[in-house]
Amino acid sequence: MQLIKDKQVINNTWTYLSNDAELKDGDITVSTSRWLQDKAELLNHKGKVGVRITPESSIDEIVNDLPHIELIELDFPDFADGRLFSHAWLLRNRYQYQGEIRATGNYMSGQVFYLSRVGVNAFSVEKNEDVPAALTALNDFTVKYQ
Numbered sequence: 001m002q003l004i005k006d007k008q009v010i011n012n013t014w015t016y017l018s019n020d021a022e023l024k025d026g027d028i029t030v031s032t033s034r035w036l037q038d039k040a041e042l043l044n045h046k047g048k049v050g051v052r053i054t055p056e057s058s059i060d061e062i063v064n065d066l067p068h069i070e071l072i073e074l075d076f077p078d079f080a081d082g083r084l085f086s087h088a089w090l091l092r093n094r095y096q097y098q099g100e101i102r103a104t105g106n107y108m109s110g111q112v113f114y115l116s117r118v119g120v121n122a123f124s125v126e127k128n129e130d131v132p133a134a135l136t137a138l139n140d141f142t143v144k145y146q
Helices: 032-043 063-068 083-094 109-117 128-137
Strands: 002-005 008-011 014-016 027-031 049-053 071-076 100-105 122-124
Touching (some): 027 032, 083 100, 109 128
Parallel strands (some): 027 049, 049 071, 100 122
Antiparallel strands (some): 002 008, 002 122
16 A cells, blocks of 8 residues: 655555554554553564554653654544644654654545644555545645744
């Protein structure tokens, strides 16, 4: 599956592991609760480790671990829930997170530009044919009011 990272189309090398899935080698993302529960094991994982955040997640629980987390996935269950926009802004601006912040789930292409403005630099798309629309949306506006 393809994704957009830093305005470039690349192949996704990451796999999300559910809370009950067995750990496997390679680049993986896990839920915040799994990160907190299995942190010692995940820190010794063979591959990169990321954390998937939902709107209900508390960033404060993982803020001290950010240097060990290479990817933050913002999992949008519904395009009308804007809390993940705030999480992205906090990660980039308050906590100075330098890693990849990726939008995944049910966000709309019309939100891509605004997500990039708050710090999201990667976008997972449902279908490869949606990639051109998302790329175009990154350049929707040339003037920024904030």
